[in-house]
Amino acid sequence: MTNRSLDQAAQAAGIALAFTNALGKKEAIRDETKQALLAVMGNPQTQKPGPLPPAVVLRGNQPRCLLVAGSGHFHWQLESEQGKQFSGEVLAGTELPLPKRLAQGYHRLTLTQGKKRWQTQVIIAPRRCYLPAALENGGKRWGALVQLYTLRSANNWGVGDFGDLQQLLQQVGAQGGDFVGLNPLHALYPASPAFASPYSPASRRWLNVLYIDVAQVDDFQHSKAAQRWWQQAKTRRALEQARASEWVDYPAVTALKITALRHAWAQFSQRSAEDEQQQAFALFVQQGGDSLRYQAAYDGLQGELRHGKADFCGWPDWPEAWQHSQTAEVQAWCAAHEDEIAFWQWLQWLAQRQLAHCWHVSQQSGMSVGLYRDLAVGEAAGSSETWHDPELYRLKASVGAPPDRLGPQGQNWGLPPLDPHVMQARAYQPFIDLLRANMRDCGALRIDHVMSLLRLWWIPAGGGADKGAYVSYPVADLLGILALESQRQRCMVIGEDLGTVPREIVSLLRNSGVFSWKVLWFEQNQDGRYRQPEAYPEQSIASASTHDLPTLYGFWQAGDLQLGDKLGLYPGEAVLASLYAERAKQKQALLDALHLAGVMPARSAKQAEKLAMTPQLNLAMHRYLAQTGSALLGLQVEDWLGMTSPVNVPGTVTQYPNWRRKISVPLEAIFDDATVKRLLKAVSQVRGK
Known part of the structure; x- marks a missing residue:
């Protein structure tokens, strides 16, 4: 293939021939990358087109x-x-x-x-996504941002659950808040509980069953066998250890919850076919169809085929005959294990019912947004979705990001990309199903890495992240469907548009009514000064930080830099020294912005190096954020409590216990804290104006 024909084939397949790098310079894609990605796609242009495409999206x-x-x-x-x-x-x-x-x-x-x-x-x-009436005409609301698993409480079993979420919604609503923003609630891997990243799920259509509040399950309470197990000294010791652990002990929590829920399932199975809950469950199974059946089968099979292997054992590690949901061996297993499949389907039903109740609680509390859920950018390579529907994914590639200042070698997220050509051939039904599943029982959906609607950085298997290329997606069609489902589900949309954002996507998102994400640390002008609150656009959500960034206390005390040095993330003392110098400039610029906005006492210190992080400075930062023009403001619970340790350290896998760090204070005590109450009262007063 000549260079010209290679370029033509790549462009026809949606592979960009060049991209603008982190330095703002145009960089050509290697020929070997184009060839590798064309091979990954299987030459999508060879199919003869029909008189009309499989789907046509018309807007406005x-x-x-x-x-x-x-x-x-x-x-x-x-x-x-x-x-x-x-x-x-x-x-x-x-x-x-x-x-x-x-x-x-x-x-x-x-x-x-x-x-x-x-x-x-x-x-x-429609032309635009849904917008709650409360946000029209300049309305402003604030809410809490929380990684649900981090919550401590007197009732949970060592991991935050839907019972905790109900309590948090009530408490936030009582303080004047309008929503609780969550991490992805996607299904993970009960048979491999240590594989805990909510951004590398088994399925984005189904829920993480560890969030079930077992105490709210009727059949657990009514089962004599369950209650005998519950009263055993061994059970009580395991439960107390899981609750007291500084980090979420996923294996211990999973063992406790699955044991309890198997007892409850045995009780539920004794209900008659005419029982109201049995009928509701049967309808749920019918509506879930093959997607639910094979999610449940995957959960059951993974437990059986893991055989005590290491932390994760997905289908690529299984014998070849079991590596697809439709093989004869898998079908025979399913026929012989209908009760096991039904058990895992039942757990999904319980999780969905409890999440729906949380949504109901938010509406009872008068919240206009109530809950916002988070949609991860993809599923893991060894997920139930790639096992059941491998044709939808390009399994010999993964997505990530090209090299930039924070990642000189680029990033590889280990998630196989959805094939845009297959999505189009299926009239976008996979995308529609995904939106409907994640817009249930919430008032807003955050789309992680929203630029994926326009393009994704594909990396051929075996190559480094620097040897990838951008592959385009049908952004106009996807945004149209997003707007339609948003309006139908009455669910507004927030786009996580941090990092390198291509110009062409900015106006498309804005015109479609998708909210932008504005993080305090990044809102600096070219001269280093922080933007004043009034400069934040109304169609956005503002926050101090994210799960990938330091907390307010961590930022001011440079705890993230100290931790990064301890974990060996920086290549040499010179790099670390430059990061400390940059942080000193950021702190001074932020302090200057706080004084300019009038949220700091006039007589307080003007030099950041002389100012320690205190509850007073924390309050000033929150008042600054509350003044922003953004219609929504998300506040992290960690920042109310002065926590410094992060929940996730990007660039680490085993060096740091990511996705396990708990909130330092039990849920029951957070809103009794005078400092927290004063802070939230100030935020509500400012946002109310």
């Missing part, structure tokens, strides 16, 4: 007509989502006008020519 005032390709005459028939029928004839090369006043939604268009038949999904979408 776009012309309601479709250009028909091919040759000859076609008969067309349109069935609207509401069941109305329309039909006619159309000549290839001309436009097919759609019926006037075709409602927003999903409509099925069929073209026939002799015995040939083609189907297109016509999607009529």
Whole structure:
């Protein structure tokens, strides 16, 4: 293949030939990278296109007509989502006008020519995503940001759960807050509990069953066997150890919860078919379909096939005959283990019911947003989703980020990319299903790395992250579907747009009503000064930090730099010294901004190096954030309590116990703390203005 033909093939497949690097310079993609990615994709352009694409998305005032390709005459028939029928004839090369006043939604268009038949999904979408009435006309709201597993309480079993979330919602609402923002609640790996990153899930459509509050499960309370186990001294000791642990002990928590829930399942299974809960569960299973069945089968099989192996044992480590959900061996196992499958389906039902109750509590508390959920950028390579539907993923590649200042070698997140060509061929149904699953029982959805709607950095297997390339996604279509589902589910959308953001996505997100994310540490002008609160755009959520960044106390005390040095993350003393020097400049710039905004006492220190981190300085930072023009403000519980240790240290795997650090104060005591109450009262007063 000549260089020209290689470039043409790459462009046709959506592979960018160059990109703008972290220094702002254009950098060409290597030929070997283009060849490798074309091989990964399996030459997507070889399939002969039909007269219309599998899906057409029309938004706002776009012309309601479709250009028909091919040759000859076609008969067309349109069935609207509401069941109305329309039909006619159309000549290839001309436009097919759609019926006037075709409602927003999903409509099925069929073209026939002799015995040939083609189907297109016509999607009529709104221009913008949903916005709660409370945020219209300059309304401002604040809420708490929490990694749910970090919560301590007198009732949980060593990991924060949906019972804790209910209590947190009530407490935040009582303090004037409007929402609780969560980490991804996606399904993980009960058979490999130490594999705990919420951003490398088994499935983004199903829930992490460890968040079930066992005490709220009726059949646990009514089971004599469960209660005997519950009263055993051994059980009580294990529970107290899990609660008292400084870090979440996932293996211990999982062993306790799964044992308890198996007892409860035995009790539930004795209910009659006419029982109300049995009927609700049966409907849940029916609606969940194959997706739920094979998520449950995966959970059961992983426990059986792990055989005491190391922390993680996904399907790529299984015998070849078990590496796909549709093999004869897997089907035979499923037929012989229907009760095991039903058990894991039941856990998903319990988790969904408890999350729905949390949403109900938020609405009872008068919250306009209530809950916002977090959608990870992908599933892990050894996930249940890639096991059940490998054709949707390019398993010989992973996504990440090109080299930049923070990651000179680039980043490889170990997540296989969704194939945009397969998504289009399936009329975007995988994307639609994903949105519907994650917009349930919440008022907002945060999309991690929202730039993935436009492009993703694909890295061929075996290569470094610096040997990748950007692959484009059908951003206009995806944003249209996002807006449609957002309006239907009454769920606003927040886009995590931190890092290198391509110019073309900024206006697309803004015009689609997707909220931007503004993190205090990054809101600096080119001269190093921090932007004043009024400069924050209304269509955004502001926060001090994120789960990947230091807390307020950690930032001011440079605890993150000390930890990074301890973990060996910096290549030499010179790099560390430059980071400390940069931090000193940031602290001074931030202190100057606090004084300029009038949130610091006039007589307080003007030199950052002479000012220790205190509750007073913490309050000033929160008042500064409360003044921002952002419609939403997310505050981390860690910052209320003056915590310094992070929940995650990017660039580490085993060096630091990521996703395990608990909140330092039990949930029951947080809102009794006078300093916390004073801080939240100040925030509510400022946001109320």
